[in-house]
Amino acid sequence: MRAAWLTPLGVVVASAGVLGSAPACTDDASCKAKMQSLTGRLDELRDEMRGKHLTLQALEEIRGGIMSGRRVELPSAQRQHLEKGSPLISEVTFDARHRPVSTNVSRHFQEVRTIAPDIEVRLHGFLSLKRSSPGSSKNSIPALLILISTTSQLAIFNLDGEALLEDFDLGHGAGRQVVQMELSPSQDNHFVLTVDDQGGIRVHNLKIIAKRAEKQGEEEEKATPQKFVRTLNVTANLSAAFTLSPGALAEARKLNAVLPIERGAQTYFVAGDSLGGISVFYRNGTMKGRVRVTEDTGGVKGLVRAQGQMVLFYSSHSFGFFSPSQVDVQYPPCTGWNSPLVDLALEPGYASGRVLLALADGDVIVFSTTRGKSKACDLTLKFPHVSTLPFKLYAFKGHVMALPSPLEDTPRKDEYLREIFFFNMAAMEHGYGSSPSRAVTLQASFKPKQPHALALIGQPATGQPGDKAKSQIAIRFAGIKGVELFDLTIRTPPPPKAALAEAGESDSWDLTAMLNWFPKVGVFGVALFGVVIWNIRKASGSGSSPSGEKETLFGDDFDEDLFKEKLRERRAKQKAEGSDAGSKGSMDLGQEDAD
Structure with a gap:
């Protein structure tokens, strides 16, 4: 019996010993331990093979998606792991848990036109304009497209693709590239602020004049007054040019971000540098003050316009709110990410x-x-x-x-x-x-x-x-x-x-x-109906009846004189009953005293 049990066990143990280069077991306890170890290793291999099989299955699905031109859904963990090794994964797969609701680009993006097809654009942005009068709102131009070319030249186009200003030299000098452009936040005062790779800041005022195109005759203009044409005339002039001071430290101060801020009639230029400082300049380039806001490597990375004339600054591991008028940080910066x-x-x-x-x-x-x-x-x-x-x-x-x-x-x-x-x-x-x-x-x-x-x-x-x-x-x-x-x-x-x-x-x-479900229009209608009914009842109550008698609150059939007469009779009866009861009580009291 024992030999029959040891024979197959010995074969398995011998095989395990050959595969794992481990000595054979000598007794029942060591053989059982060896068997458990071998079973555990086989279970691990089974799990590993199952994982390899799932990986091969996912790769096969990806291959099929590439061949058929469709995207394959992958679990979030698998997609993130594969995307680190191959950028192609992001192009042929979706996140199964967060797949997009729509991928129809033509439904949401309708191409209008290509603006400045002959210019190599480095920077671009929209400059908002004031809308025209209500009578000519259809013909107004709400915005302009501002372009900075790779040769540091300014170009301005309207949204119809018409060039209003081209090949305007910003004057940063040879060998310098414009790396940042900021536009005026107000629609009353237009300017373009540009920053080059050596920290030079230049501000150009834009003068935008809308002119009505000439008509061929007065009769045509009177016949169709709503179809006039407006044209824009744009000119640019240098307003200010300044730069950051090098500072007393050995490390060079690099300009990272600039943001224009308007506070009433005053315009400030807020600049963040690589040493963690924020400088505030007046419109003419004179410095108002500077304060250091962060100790992070690289300094201030960017500036964002916030509510209430505040500026939101951020570095690599912090962000906070800065006041240009006080040249100070209002609250402790927020941190907490790696x-x-x-x-x-x-x-x-x-x-x-x-x-x-x-x-x-x-x-x-x-x-x-x-x-x-x-x-x-x-x-x-x-x-x-x-x-x-x-x-x-x-x-x-x-x-x-x-x-x-x-x-x-x-x-x-x-x-x-x-x-x-x-x-x-x-x-x-x-x-x-x-x-x-x-x-x-x-x-x-x-x-x-x-x-x-x-x-x-x-x-x-x-x-x-x-x-x-x-x-x-x-x-x-x-x-x-x-x-x-x-x-x-x-x-x-x-x-x-x-x-x-x-x-x-x-x-x-x-x-x-x-x-939330009941429409606001319904609420307004019910309230309006109640007000109308109340006014009608009020008017009918204060008016006169057809017979000339004054109407009361109780209606036309109410007899006020009869009501007053009945009320007097009832009061007199109650008074008489009260006096009789008082005299009877007095007589009874006198009789008891006599007894």
Whole structure:
């Protein structure tokens, strides 16, 4: 019996000894331990083989997607791991948990025209103009497109593609490249601020005059007064030129960001440098003051215009609020993340004081800077990780547009597919469940073109849930001259409560939900109807009857004299009954005294 049991066991143990180069067992206990060890190793190999099989299956699906021209859905962890090794993964796969609701580019991006097709554009942006009078609003030009070429020359076009100013030398000098352009925030005072790679700052005033085109005759002008044509005349003149002082330190001070701020009639230029300082200049280039706001390596990375004449600055591992008028930081900066900060934006469409941070590893986190009436630095939200490249963030009415932008030291950065992501803030606030989220509303791909930079203008005035937010977006593609202009149309996402009801996750029917459901027009109609009825009753109560008698509150059939007579009789009867009862009581009391 024992020999029969040891025979197969000996064979297995011998095989294990040969495979693992371990000595054979000598007794029952050692043989059982060896068997358990061998079983455990086989289980590990089985799990490893299962993982290899799943990997081969995923690679086979990717191969099939490439051959058929479709994208394959992969789990988030697998997609992130594969994308680190091959940039092609982002082009042929979707995140299964956060797949986009729509990928139809032609539905949301309608190409209008290509502006400046002969110019190699380095920087571009929209300059807002005042709208004309209501009678000529259809013919007004709401904005101009400002371009800076690779030769540091200024060009200005209207949205119809007509050149208003071309080949204007900004005067930065030979051997210098313009690396930053900022436009005036006000529609009353127009200027262009440019910064070169050696820290030189130049400000040019723009004089924009609208002229009516001449008609052939007065009769034609009187017959069709609404069809006049307006033309713009644009001229540029140098207003100021200045630079940062080198400073007393041995390390050279490099200019990283400049932002114009208007405070009433006063204009300030706020500049952030590589040593962590923020300088404030007057309009003529005179320095008002400087303060150091961060100790992080690289200093101040960027400046963003915030609410209340405040400036939002950020470095690699902190951000805070700066007051140009006081030349000081108002509150302690917010920190708390590991990956370097690349870009920053304010939350679109809300006044909650939340700040969006784009990190170098592709993550986007949201910090809340208020808690009630007090200031705070609370991490409240994290975007889905759908790209290994850092994002350049743009706000657009309830959505956050994110363009993957590789860093200078990113390996194989030209091989990544750069798509525009539209993140739905309301959908992300509800959290993620087992079903696919609706966090990514649109994922727009323009391949083989690669978007390099974009500018946005013309956001909707109402922004009600469900409305289509019409705007215009100018995209500059890598390796292509000019700027392509598109009409951008996308629905404004509903607020969190409405989005929750649409998803079917809320079964409550409380008073708040009823008020949200009941149209505001209905409430106004009911209130108006009540006011009308009350005025009619009031007028009928204060009027006169047809017989000439005055109407009362009780109607036309009420006899006031009869009512008064009945009231007097009732009072007299009650008084008489009271006096009789008093006299009877007095007589009874006198009789008891006599007894």
